Amino acid sequence: MIHGFRRKGNPMSVELEASMLVRVQQENFSIDEELERVRSRSRRIGGIAMFLGTARDRSKGRDVSSMSFDHYEGMAQKKLKEIREQALRDFDILEALVLHRYGPIEIGENIVLIIVGAEHRADAFQACQWCIDELKKITPIWKMETTPEGDVWVEEHP
Amino acid sequence: MKIKLFGMLKTMVPGGKDLEVVLSEGGRVRDLVHSIQIAQPQVGELLDQRKVLVSVNQEIAHWDTVLDEADEVALLPPFAGGSCDSWVQEKGQSDVR
Numbered sequence: 001m002i003h004g005f006r007r008k009g010n011p012m013s014v015e016l017e018a019s020m021l022v023r024v025q026q027e028n029f030s031i032d033e034e035l036e037r038v039r040s041r042s043r044r045i046g047g048i049a050m051f052l053g054t055a056r057d058r059s060k061g062r063d064v065s066s067m068s069f070d071h072y073e074g075m076a077q078k079k080l081k082e083i084r085e086q087a088l089r090d091f092d093i094l095e096a097l098v099l100h101r102y103g104p105i106e107i108g109e110n111i112v113l114i115i116v117g118a119e120h121r122a123d124a125f126q127a128c129q130w131c132i133d134e135l136k137k138i139t140p141i142w143k144m145e146t147t148p149e150g151d152v153w154v155e156e157h158p
Numbered sequence: 159m160k161i162k163l164f165g166m167l168k169t170m171v172p173g174g175k176d177l178e179v180v181l182s183e184g185g186r187v188r189d190l191v192h193s194i195q196i197a198q199p200q201v202g203e204l205l206d207q208r209k210v211l212v213s214v215n216q217e218i219a220h221w222d223t224v225l226d227e228a229d230e231v232a233l234l235p236p237f238a239g240g241s242c243d244s245w246v247q248e249k250g251q252s253d254v255r
Binding site for chain 2: 069070071072074075078136137138139140141142143144151153154155
């Protein structure tokens with residue numbers, strides 16, 4: 001059991017709150033709001049690590065003017081939920097949030113967000129890196145970049 | 159049986175819609191792959207190279223998995239951020255044929 005949580009609530013609201021911590025959505029997100037969502041989960045949090053993936057205008061030597069993400073509705077959410085749950089089990093952390101957008105995304109916009117809260121920074125950093133690495137490996141999301149040569153589906157990224 | 163397509167597969171299949179495959183009762187994923195190899199050789203080649211995997215009910219399936227008409231089946235090209243090799247190794251898909 002994790003101590004220091006601010007909210008207990010009924011099972012329905014706890015479930016709703018947990019679902020807000022794992023989302024695949026088309027609309028942009030507010031980093032401040034998501035940060036607060038994690039911070040408010042426990043007064044014991046002493047370090048928060050964050051990874052924000054954004055849309056860049058160059059990829060594999062090609063200019064990129066825009067991009068779009070396809071996703072497998074249902075399976076993508078399921079995999080993000082698995083990532084959060086495994087991170088909570090395997091690392092000494094208090095909370096983790098995992099969000100990914102789909103649909104058309106303009107250069108410079110937010111794509112993916114991981115926020116991890118822990119008592120100490122080392123655990124937060126490690127879990128945050130593991131979450132984004134795992135997300136890229138197992139989440140059924142596909143990126144198409146628009147380049148001067150046409151639309152290109154991206155197969156892999158380090 | 160309808161087969162969901164994602165990413166690059168939508169642009170490889172005429173119309174970009176789901177595939178429709180007829181399987182006999184007790185058919186397995188390997189039978190499905192064989193049907194796709196005949197109907198859509200380009201997609202079949204990617205399946206053969208393990209660049210595209212098959213999921214059944216939102217989990218990566220083995221080629222011996224028996225399919226039911228009610229199953230949700232999809233073809234998954236390499237994900238946006240993952241190396242296909244590590245993905246296949248982690249899922250233990252390299253030895254399933």
